[in-house]
Amino acid sequence: MELVQFGCEDWLNVWEKSATIDIAQSTIDSLSLEEVLAFEEDNGEAFMSQMMKEKFSYGWIEGSPAFxxxxxxxxxxxxxxxxxxTNGAxxxxxxxxxxxxxxxxxxxxQYPSYQQLYDWPKTLGAQVDYWHIKEENNWLPQIEELRRLVKSNTKLICLNNAAQPTGAIMSPKFLSEVVEIARSVDAYILCDEVYLPLDEETPYSPIADLYEKGISTNSISKTYSVPGIRVxxxxxxxxxxxxxxxxIRDYTLICTGVFDDAVAALVLKHKDKVLERARKIVKGNLxxxxEWVENEPLxxxxxPNAVSVSFVKFEELDPTKxxxxAIQLLREKGVLIIPGxxxxxxxxxxxxxxxxxxxxRQGLKLLSEFLREYQV
Ligand SMILES: Cc1ncc(COP(=O)(O)O)c(C=O)c1O
Incomplete structure (x- = not known):
């Protein structure tokens, strides 16, 4: 079995702990347990007292009824x-x-997107064709290309909506066209939906609602700000x-654990408050x-479409560098980004x-400085 290195995860594994200014992460400013508990009227007292007594058995295998x-x-x-x-998305x-x-x-x-969506099927022996995203199309793929790629034996179409690293969104109307193409050959559609557009005006639909053979995958890691709870x-x-x-779960996972399940259920119970906070952060920081992009000629x-990731183009940098x-930026300024x-x-x-x-603000300022200082 041949598995290629996971580009962005490998980058973070190697470099993220040496950053002093981290502007690489895709999560919306992670919440602490204290902050999650504060969503409860009693500040989480009942929840914590229950947790202190709860036996750490396997708990609910597929996820608790509350979750x-x-x-x-x-x-x-x-x-x-x-x-x-599952263990995260x-x-x-x-x-x-x-x-x-x-x-x-x-x-x-969809390519490029989250590498797992094309390199994991390849590892399992699939023949994978890429459905390209292009900057000139606002980082969206084109339906015509999908029509050319689809075959009578296409088994699965893998999507990431909203997409990383660009923050682009496929509308429900666009997705309906994808569904029609998939349905014509009886293919499944997997859509990784960890990034929710946080602008309430943006039309959005999970694939599992749009298609009888759609599979939505998601987690509390990004939009819901709790990646440390691996659910x-x-x-x-x-x-x-x-x-x-x-x-398959019985062979690979069994369960996600009593504590993680309970916290995940609590986060989702308070999703309105979590999303309100997330919207405020996305809106303000975007x-x-x-403003930085508009004032930075380089x-x-x-x-991005009110999604927590963005993809910047360096106008004058030699792409091979x-x-x-990114390594020199980290060494000299302590700023972490993920190179494209x-x-x-x-x-x-x-x-x-x-x-x-x-x-x-500090990360963007130092990035601007280093764009001028960097010498090959
Ligand atoms: C598109 C996408 N899916 C999944 C993940 C990982 O999610 P989780 O922490 O839920 O495993 C990431 C993390 O960067 C991601 O960008």
């Missing part, structure tokens, strides 16, 4: 029973692809597929980011702008 019922509220057409908890994508894909299967994947899920209308996933950007630039070559797009970088305001 499943909160997740089910995020969908119109997915019954509670068709929701399975990474676990949900892993499970879905493992459950569906084998040697020789044909897969189409995600798969959601699908397809009962048989869900049962297949159940079988205006700081835009960069340009197709702005993207990674070296880690997403197969040299000459760009991912900026995770939903950190605290001071860090963002």
């Amino acid at each position: 499943k019922s909160e997740v089910a509220k995020l969908y119109k057409r997915v019954p509670e029973d068709n929701i399975l908890s 990474t676990g949900a994508n892993f499970l879905t692809i493992l459950g569906l894909i084998g040697q020789g299967d044909h897969v189409i994947a 995600g899920w798969v959601a699908t209308q397809d009962r048989d597929l869900c049962n297949e996933f159940r079988k 205006s700081i980011l835009k 960069v340009s950007m197709v702005y 993207t990674e070296d630039f 070559n880690r997403f197969d797009l040299s000459g760009y970088a991912r900026i995770g702008y939903c950190t605290d305001e001071t860090t963002l």
Whole structure:
């Protein structure tokens, strides 16, 4: 089995702990347990007292009823029973692809996006065709290309909506066209939906609501600000597929753990407050980011659609030096970004702008300085 290195995760593994100013992360400023508990009327006293007594058995294997019922509220057409908890969205994508894909299967994947969505099927022996995103199309893929790529034996189409590293969004109307193409060859659609557009005017729909063979994967890591609780899920209308996933879970996961499940359920119970906070951060920080881009002639950007990741273009940097630039930026200024070559797009970088305001402002200022100082 041949597995290539996961570009952006490997970059973070190696470099993130040496950063003093981290503007690389995709989570919306992570919450502490204290902050999560403060969403409760009693400041989480009852929750914590229950947790102190709770036996750390395996707990609920597929996710507790409280967790499943909160997740089910995020969908119109997915019954509670068709929701399975996983180890983050990474676990949900892993499970879905493992459950569906084998040697020789044909897969189409939005590219570049989250590397797991194309390199994991390849590792399992699939023939993977890329459905390209392009900057000139606001980082969206084109339906015509999908029509050319699809084959009678296409088994799975992998999407990331909203997308990283660009923050682009496929509208429900666009997705309906993708669904029609998938339906014409009876293909499944997996959509990694960890990034929710936080602008309430942006039309958005999970794939599991749009398509009977759609699988939505998600977690509390990004939009919900709690990546340290390793809980995600798969959601699908397809009962048989869900049962297949159940079988695999017994071999790969069993459960997500008593404490993690309980905190995940609590975060989702208070999703209105969590999202209100997230909207405020995205809105405020996006205006700081835009102001920086507008006043910085050495960069340009197709702005993210109220999504917590953004992808900046370095106008005068030699694209072959993207990674070296990012390493030197970290060494000289302590600022962490993710160089675009880690997403197969040299000459760009991912900026995770939903950190605290001071860090963002300082990081952008130092990035501007270093764009002028960097010498090959
Ligand atoms: C598109 C996408 N999916 C999944 C993940 C990982 O999510 P989780 O922490 O829930 O495993 C990331 C993290 O960067 C991501 O960008």
